[in-house]
Amino acid sequence: MRVRRLIAIWAAKLVSTGCKLSGRQGVTFAGKIALKIDPKILGDLASQVREKIFVVCGTNGKTTTNNLLCAAVESEGKKLVCNHTGSNMLAGVAAAFVLAAKNNGKLDADYACIEIDEASTLRTFPHFKPDFMVLTNLFRDQLDRYGEIDTTMDMLKRAMQMAPDMTVIVNGDDALSSYLAMESHNPYKTYGITEQVFESHSEHEIREGRFCKKCGARLEYEFYHYSQIGKYDCPNCDFTRPPIDFEASAIDMTDGLQFDVEGRHIAANYRGFYNIYNILAAYSAARTAGMKLENFDQVLQSFHPQNGRMEHFEINGTEVLLNLAKNPAGFNQNISAVMEDEKEKDIIIVINDNAQDGTDISWLWDVDFDRFSDPSIRSVTVSGIRCEDMRLRMKYVDIESELIADVKSAIEARIGDGCKNLYVLVNYTALFSTRNLLAEMQKK
Amino acid sequence: MKIKIGHLYPDLLNLYGDRGNIQCMKKRCEWRGIEAQVQEFHISDQVDFSDLDIVLLGGGSDREQMLVCEKLKTIREDFNEYVVDNGVVIAVCGGFQLLGHYYDTENGRIEGLSLVDLYTEQESPRLISNIVIENDAFEYPIVGFENHGGRTYIGENQPLGKVLFGHGNNGKDGVEGVLYKNVVGTYLHGPLLPKNPHVCDYLIRHALERRYGRSELEPLDDAQELEANRYIVERFVKQRG
16 A cells, blocks of 8 residues: 555656646646545545644635635744645645655645635545635636536535534635535634725625525625625524624725734735735634734735736736636626726736636626726727627627737737736636746746 | 616526626617616516516526525516517526426426426436527527526427527427517527627517517627627537538
8 A cells, every 4th residue: 555655656746747837737637646546645645744734715715815824834834735736626636745745655744725626625525624624705606617606505515514623714704605604513713804895886796695595585784895795694584794703904905905903913015805805814714723923924025926816927018917817706806906006007808718717608797897997997908719708798888899819919919009007817727828928928 | 769678586586697688788779879777676576567678587596596486476467468468578597497387396396487388397417508599580690608407398389599509498309498479588698698689689679669669770780799609600510510
């Protein structure tokens, strides 16, 4: 058995080195090979983690939250295993452990911080039971792949019940996530923002949690932060926003992001309201695990969002920000983040419909693109496999867009004639190729 | 001229970009100088059908459809009168199923409105695909995306089209949707109307005809709409052939 484990590790490492060029796919492939050779390898390696295992789940914010959590854990002087590449299905999770193992089959790690695709929790938890699960939020996402949101919730609930001792660190402002945490009967801790931050709110935004999951009555909201995230209460039964353990207050977004939690002042130089939740989630998880986080300020200062989460490039004097947007809630938050920048800007939107994106792109019509009819938006360019659909989407909010199907040509065009401030918003499969393109162009 | 579009229960039935269908109808009226008022009806609201020119019934999850079906019983009579009187209805996905007598799911029967003689039964697997259909009454193919666990049987009724690519009502009889009086029922979303301006105009034209006795619609520049439509047809139908 031991020999088998070693062979699995060596084979996976070989494959991963061989596939370096293909990056993420190489990682997934390495994980598949390792599991094929030694189906128990993931459980074996996970059991060698000396202290705790965190998993991060939720529709949006998984990668950023997990990467922040990793940085926070490392700042405590701990060694860890993580899946930085965002490869988050069973094979990707296995690869994270296998590739971190030494050639002698030993894993030298105090912690593991693993993001897991919601649908993959049921396949992963038989291998190991995490100590903590961070649940960021639940929104509609890729209905053709995951089915209705009820299906995702049901899977997560069963996964939580497979690990009854696992503490869930949940976004208390999301009625769906909170309901799950309560219903699972796992121990849980909550984080949230109790003060109203935004005065007005798009009336049209699609909200999943309109109705109480417990009794079916329409939930009452004191205010919304975005989508269904806010302060809710059921007028009919005892379901209500739970008491918040880690409460962010004094939210200030005038210069980066600032807020207070547990009497500490937190400041980060990123944009996007949703990043307050990402920071708060990582902070709450590490604190729940008993870490002091005395260097959390430094963690935030030296943390640079990557993997196309507001990732910055500079190409021929043009500032380029690349951001992933793959569902209505995420896209609307992205638009808010773009509009926080009051300078003139060009926008490129890249929409693909490969299997991993979801082949159904009707969600584009649930995004509030009308907010781009603002004088600060100098131009909108649509690109990617479904650029015709995207152009049509813009037409029906009376915004003219230029169609350049090839992503590279689209970027080159706007770097050539744009206002030096370019936002590139992409969905899933467009992310990696676009990121490589931008990195390439930056080098030159 | 003015038409009024009633959007039924968007708080429960809003799965697949139904907002796009509403926006499309509204814009295509406005671009022609026709005023289009959209009224959303929530589950506790009274619906006055005599006031409406187009009714949109969207899709929801099975659980949400179950909630809606209780409410539908109370409006069934008025809704039926509207349909018999040639009222225009566009019903998508779950809405299409609710037009019929029932939808049998593994969790029990969802009673429909019985506005059209059709019924639906749940079956595995879900039928998920891009889809292209055609109907000689429409100038261009109709394209969209389907994602349904139900198999719908329309009996002797006219379908919305013949399936060129995809599954259609039940994956067996090669047809998709239903056309009954001025009711269009279909599994196509994507959303349906923006890439199928000919279907959108069909609805608007019949609504105007019913209220004003006028059926001529001023043509619009549909180059972008038809390019998006053609892309789907060429990718899924022509290249196979």
